[in-house]
Each structure stands twice: as C-alpha cells, then as structure tokens.
Amino acid sequence: MSERKISQAVIQRLPRYYRYLGELLESGVERISSNDLSKRMKVTASQIRQDLNNFGGFGQQGYGYNVKSLHGEIGRILGLDVTHNIIIIGAGNLGQALANYTSFEKRGFILKGIFDVNPRLEGVTIRGVKIRMIDELKDFIHNNEVDIAVLTLPKEKVADVTKIVVDNGVKAIWNFAHTDLNLPSDVIVENVHLSESLMRLSYNISQKQHMKEKN
Amino acid sequence: MSERKISQAVIQRLPRYYRYLGELLESGVERISSNDLSKRMKVTASQIRQDLNNFGGFGQQGYGYNVKSLHGEIGRILGLDVTHNIIIIGAGNLGQALANYTSFEKRGFILKGIFDVNPRLEGVTIRGVKIRMIDELKDFIHNNEVDIAVLTLPKEKVADVTKIVVDNGVKAIWNFAHTDLNLPSDVIVENVHLSESLMRLSYNISQKQHMKEKN
DNA sequence: TAGATTGTTAATCGATTAACAATC
DNA sequence: TAGATTGTTAATCGATTAACAATC
Numbered sequence: 001m002s003e004r005k006i007s008q009a010v011i012q013r014l015p016r017y018y019r020y021l022g023e024l025l026e027s028g029v030e031r032i033s034s035n036d037l038s039k040r041m042k043v044t045a046s047q048i049r050q051d052l053n054n055f056g057g058f059g060q061q062g063y064g065y066n067v068k069s070l071h072g073e074i075g076r077i078l079g080l081d082v083t084h085n086i087i088i089i090g091a092g093n094l095g096q097a098l099a100n101y102t103s104f105e106k107r108g109f110i111l112k113g114i115f116d117v118n119p120r121l122e123g124v125t126i127r128g129v130k131i132r133m134i135d136e137l138k139d140f141i142h143n144n145e146v147d148i149a150v151l152t153l154p155k156e157k158v159a160d161v162t163k164i165v166v167d168n169g170v171k172a173i174w175n176f177a178h179t180d181l182n183l184p185s186d187v188i189v190e191n192v193h194l195s196e197s198l199m200r201l202s203y204n205i206s207q208k209q210h211m212k213e214k215n
Numbered sequence: 216m217s218e219r220k221i222s223q224a225v226i227q228r229l230p231r232y233y234r235y236l237g238e239l240l241e242s243g244v245e246r247i248s249s250n251d252l253s254k255r256m257k258v259t260a261s262q263i264r265q266d267l268n269n270f271g272g273f274g275q276q277g278y279g280y281n282v283k284s285l286h287g288e289i290g291r292i293l294g295l296d297v298t299h300n301i302i303i304i305g306a307g308n309l310g311q312a313l314a315n316y317t318s319f320e321k322r323g324f325i326l327k328g329i330f331d332v333n334p335r336l337e338g339v340t341i342r343g344v345k346i347r348m349i350d351e352l353k354d355f356i357h358n359n360e361v362d363i364a365v366l367t368l369p370k371e372k373v374a375d376v377t378k379i380v381v382d383n384g385v386k387a388i389w390n391f392a393h394t395d396l397n398l399p400s401d402v403i404v405e406n407v408h409l410s411e412s413l414m415r416l417s418y419n420i421s422q423k424q425h426m427k428e429k430n
Numbered sequence: 431t432a433g434a435t436t437g438t439t440a441a442t443c444g445a446t447t448a449a450c451a452a453t454c
Numbered sequence: 455t456a457g458a459t460t461g462t463t464a465a466t467c468g469a470t471t472a473a474c475a476a477t478c
Contacts, residue, residue, distance in 0.1 A: 009445065011418055015411035019393070033459060045459095046447050053461060061460040062454045078414045079421030093315045097308035098409075103393075109413065148416065172420050174413060178234070178318075188423065190416035194313075194407065196230035198324065198389060199293045201363065201405035203226055205387050206294030208403065224469065248435060260435095261471050268437060276436040277478040 010051050014078060016041065017051070021071040033064035083108040085145050086174075089161055090153030091116035091124075091131050094176060098150060099126040112144050117157070134161065141168040148172045155179040225266050229293060231256065232266070236286040248279035298323040300360050301389075304376055305368030306331035306339075306346050309391060313365060314341040327359050332372070349376065356383040363387045370394040 020041055024032060038045035052058055052070075055077055059065045075081060086104075088095045091114050098104075099114055114131045116122075121131045132140065140146075141164075149165045151158060151173060158177045165173065172188040175181055181189050235256055239247060253260035267273055267285075270292055274280045290296060301319075303310045306329050313319075314329055329346045331337075336346045347355065355361075356379075364380045366373060366388060373392045380388065387403040390396055396404050 006422075007445070011415055014418065015408070015414040018414065019408075019411070035459080044447060046449095047445095049459095049461065050446075057461065059460050060454060061452070062458045064459065077418065077421075079417040080414065082421070084417060084420070093312035094309075097312040100308045101409075103410065104413065107410070107413070109417075147420065171423070172416055174416055186423070188416065188419045190412055190419070192407075192409065192412050193230070193234075194316075195318065195322070196234070197405055197407050198319065198322070199230040199233065199295065200226055201387055201389055201403065202294040202299065202324075203229065203292065204403045204405070205299070205362065206292075206297070207221075208386070208401070222469070250435080259471060261473095262469095264435095264437065265470075272437065274436050275478060276476070277434045279435065 006054050010054055013043075013047075013051060014074060017048070018071065018074045018078060018080075021067055021074065024067045025071050029067050031064045031066050034059070036064075080107050083110055084147040084172075085110050085112045086148040086150055087111075087113040087115065087140070087144075087146050088150045088152060089115045089134075089137070089165070090151060090157075090177075091118070091121050091126075092152060095150070095152035096126060098152065099129065102127070109148070112146060113140055115140075134164075137161075137164050138168055141165070141170060146170050148174055150174045150176070151181075152176045221269050225269055228258075228262075228266060229289060232263070233286065233289045233293060233295075236282055236289065239282045240286050244282050246279045246281050249274070251279075295322050298325055299362040299387075300325050300327045301363040301365055302326075302328040302330065302355070302359075302361050303365045303367060304330045304349075304352070304380070305366060305372075305392075306333070306336050306341075307367060310365070310367035311341060313367065314344065317342070324363070327361060328355055330355075349379075352376075352379050353383055356380070356385060361385050363389055365389045365391070366396075367391045 020037065034045040034048040038048055049059070055073070058070050058073055086109050088099050088111065091099070095114065095116075099111060105111070111127065111129050114126060114129055115134050115137055116131055117134050119133065122133055124131045147170070149170045149172070151161065153161065155178045158179055158181065162173070162181055162183070166183060166187055171186065173181060173183070173190070175189055175191045176194070178193060178195060180191070183189055235252065249260040249263040253263055264274070270288070273285050273288055301324050303314050303326065306314070310329065314326060320326070326342065326344050329341060329344055330349050330352055331346055332349050334348065337348055339346045362385070364385045364387070366376065368376065370393045373394055373396065377388070377396055377398070381398060381402055386401065388396060388398070388405070390404055390406045391409070393408060393410060395406070398404055
C-alpha cells in the first residue's frame with residue numbers, strides 16, 4: 001500500500017472538505033464535480049483533485065464525486081469512524097464550555113472526565129460528568145482508556161499536568177494553554193492558541209489601516 | 216516605504232515570536248541571537264531572520280536582537296499598541312468563556328458588549344458588561360466604536376447576524392461558528408474552527424495507528 | 431582588531447496550478 | 455458515441471534553507 005507522507009497543508013484542508021460535503025449531504029446533493037466544489041469552497045479544482053488523490057481515486061470520470069461516499073471516506077481518513085475517550089483538564093470557563101459542547105460527542109469524542117485543582121469545583125457535574133481533583137488523574141487514566149487529554153489550564157500548571165498525563169500513557173493532547181508543550185515524539189499535540197489567532201486578526205486590521213493611509 | 220506583501224506563512228508565525236520574546240523578557244533575558252531563539256522555538260535561524268527582515272532590520276551584527284525592543288516592535292506590527300473595541304455575539308458557553316477571558320483586555324481588546332437572542336440572559340452581567348438582545352445590536356454598533364465582532368453562535372444564525380454587523384460598519388470578525396462567512400472583501404475575518412482542529416488531532420492519531428500496524 | 435551574528439542573495443525544496451490523456 | 459470530468463504528469467510559483475559578505 002502506498003503509505004506516502006501526506007503534507008500538513010493537505011491535512012489542514014481535509015476537515016474543511018468534510019464540512020462542505022456534510023452540508024451538501026444534508027441538502028440532498030448526490031454528486032459534485034471538483035469544479036462545482038471549488039467554486040463553493042473558493043479553492044482550485046486542481047487542488048481538490050490533488051488533495052483527494054493522496055488518499056485514493058474517489059471520483060469517477062465524467063461523473064464527479066458521490067457526495068455521500070466521499071463524505072464517508074474522508075470521515076474514515078480523519079478517524080471519525082472510531083470513538084475517542086477524552087478528558088478535560090482545567091474546568092475554568094473554556095474547559096466548561098468545551099465540556100458542554102455536545103457536537104464533539106456526535107463525532108465520536110466521548111467525555112470521560114473533567115479535572116481541576118480548585119476544591120470548590122469538586123463534585124460539580126457537567127453533562128453528567130463530575131469534576132475530579134487532579135490527584136485522581138493518574139488512577140483515572142489507568143482505569144479508563146483515555147485517548148485525548150484536553151488542556152484548558154493556566155500555562156504555569158501545564159508542565160506538571162502534562163507530565164502526569166504523558167507518563168501514564170495518554171498519546172494525544174489538545175492544547176489550549178498559552179504555551180508550547182515539550183513532549184516525547186510519539187505523543188501527538190494539536191495546539192489552539194486563541195490569543196495568537198486574535199493577534200493575526202489584529203495584524204490584518206492594522207495592515208488595512210496602513211493601506212488606506214497610503215492611498 | 217517598502218510595503219511589500221507579507222505572506223500568510225509569516226503572519227501565522229508572528230504571534231509565536233511575540234510570545235517567546237515576551238517570555239524571554241519576563242525571565243530577564245536582554246538579548247538573543249537568531250540561533251538561540253531558533254533552538255528554543257524549534258525553527259531554523261534562517262527563517263527567523265527572513266521573517267523579521269520582512270518588517271525591518273531589528274538586529275545588530277555581532278550582537279543579535281534586543282529582546283525588549285524586538286518584543287515591542289512585533290507588538291506594534293501586530294497592532295497591539297492600539298486598543299480594539301470588541302463585542303461578543305452569542306452568549307453561550309464559549310461566548311461567556313471568551314467574555315471572561317481577561318487577558319485579551321491586557322492586549323488592548325476591550326469588551327464593549329455581549330449579545331444573545333435568549334431573553335433569559337437579558338441583563339445578566341459578565342465582568343460588568345451586560346448581555347443585550349440582538350435587536351439592540353444595530354444601535355449599539357452605531358453608538359460605540361465597534362472594531363471587532365466575535366461570533367460564538369450556532370451556524371444557523373450566523374448569516375443574519377453577520378449581515379447586521381457588516382451593514383453597520385464593523386470591519387473585522389473573529390468567527391467561531393462552524394461555517395464560513397460570506398463577506399465583502401474589505402471585511403477581515405479570522406476563523407477558529409475548533410471541530411476542525413479536533414479532527415486534525417484525530418487524523419494524526421489514526422495515522423500513528425496505521426504506522427504501528429505496518430511495522 | 432577578531433569574533434559573532436546579522437541582513438540578504440542564491441539554491442533548494444515543496445506546494446499549487448495548469449494541462450491533458452484516460453475513461454466513465 | 456460524445457461530453458464530462460477525473461487522475462496524474464509537468465510547469466510554475468512561493469516558501470524555506472543555506473551560504474556568505476557586510477558590519478557591529
């Protein structure tokens with residue numbers, strides 16, 4: 001099997017294809033050509049075909065792509081056909097918001113536990129999942145098949161917590177803390193740095209201002 | 216002045232430089248060479264120098280970069296030296312989490328208003344900012360200099376709200392809704408698609424599984 | 431001055447787009 | 455069969471890395 005290395009640029013785009021195909025599916029569209037899809041998504045048809053052909057020939061000449069089947073294929077490629085057990089560490093505003101976010105569940109991400117250091121939160125329940133103290137974390141990981149740890153805590157606490165999580169076998173981290181993680185190479189991390197996103201927006205705003213001043 | 220077009224790749228990295236320089240500044244480091252910084256950030260020194268030289272020669276041969284001054288320069292480039300008035304539309308879990316997020320304020324992003332459709336939330340206050348109903352949105356934008364609208368609402372409501380926001384002159388949107396926005400070309404948008412981020416993590420997890428099976 | 435390190439040009443690498451033969 | 459549209463190769467474009475002269 002051709003296990004070629006897929007570029008990060010392609011992986012970056014994959015969930016977006018999935019989203020658009022999901023919408024097409026919902027609105028009852030049966031098939032779509034790379035050209036039609038390219039217009040909706042504002043990318044080139046060439047790129048769509050190149051991207052998809054990294055994973056296989058999902059289309060058919062003269063016909064295009066079957067929406068339902070392509071949606072399914074990309075879902076499988078993204079690993080959405082298997083369930084992942086997740087825990088959230090840090091039950092502050094963002095942690096609680098993510099815990100309340102039910103649509104993750106629909107995609108197979110099952111919330112197993114929530115952890116915090118604040119004793120006031122102990123026993124509080126979100127969507128039936130109770131908040132536990134960090135000292136229970138180690139045992140909890142051992143007794144539950146935790147696939148993903150979501151870090152929504154202050155950057156000062158990240159190093160200690162990450163060590164517990166990684167030492168006890170969790171292999172994937174969704175990191176919302178405002179710092180980069182130092183991890184063994186076999187642990188996967190996906191960073192969401194919200195403040196950096198806001199700074200990019202800010203950059204683009206001032207950039208536009210400069211443009212205006214020039215004209 | 217050389218108003219060369221800066222590539223998205225560079226802009227993407229800029230906030231991360233800012234973060235590292237901020238940390239260095241806090242820990243009292245006075246100067247740093249591109250080489251030392253490259254080791255900390257796990258990028259090439261060449262890339263750092265190339266990136267920075269898009270904006271000016273901030274360094275000094277034989278010395279490196281002055282941490283404080285470079286931090287300041289990048290902050291200015293990112294537009295963090297001016298304040299931005301923001302409103303949050305959609306006071307669900309995520310909207311409230313962002314509203315409670317005080318460190319944005321420190322960077323000059325001032326929360327002016329929060330809006331929702333749910334009458335139960337009317338008058339509820341977050342950090343001294345009260346939640347208003349959507350029908351007040353138009354007037355509010357006119358009476359306050361709103362620079363950025365943060366969209367944290369269900370995708371079904373996005374189109375209508377976006378229209379109000381854009382029609383009344385808001386020029387930048389931080390979009391957390393699970394859909395792409397259709398905007399006039401002079402409106403800036405920065406998307407945060409959390410579910411897509413989670414899918415990328417999921418992809419990388421299954422990818423690793425496949426690798427394992429191969430060996 | 432000698433050593434260090436930048437700013438910048440040139441070389442390489444990778445990603446995107448264009449083109450078209452294959453084929454449904 | 456003729457028309458449409460893919461899969462894929464080749465051409466182009468852009469981003470990253472390497473190299474080194476300039477200079478503090």
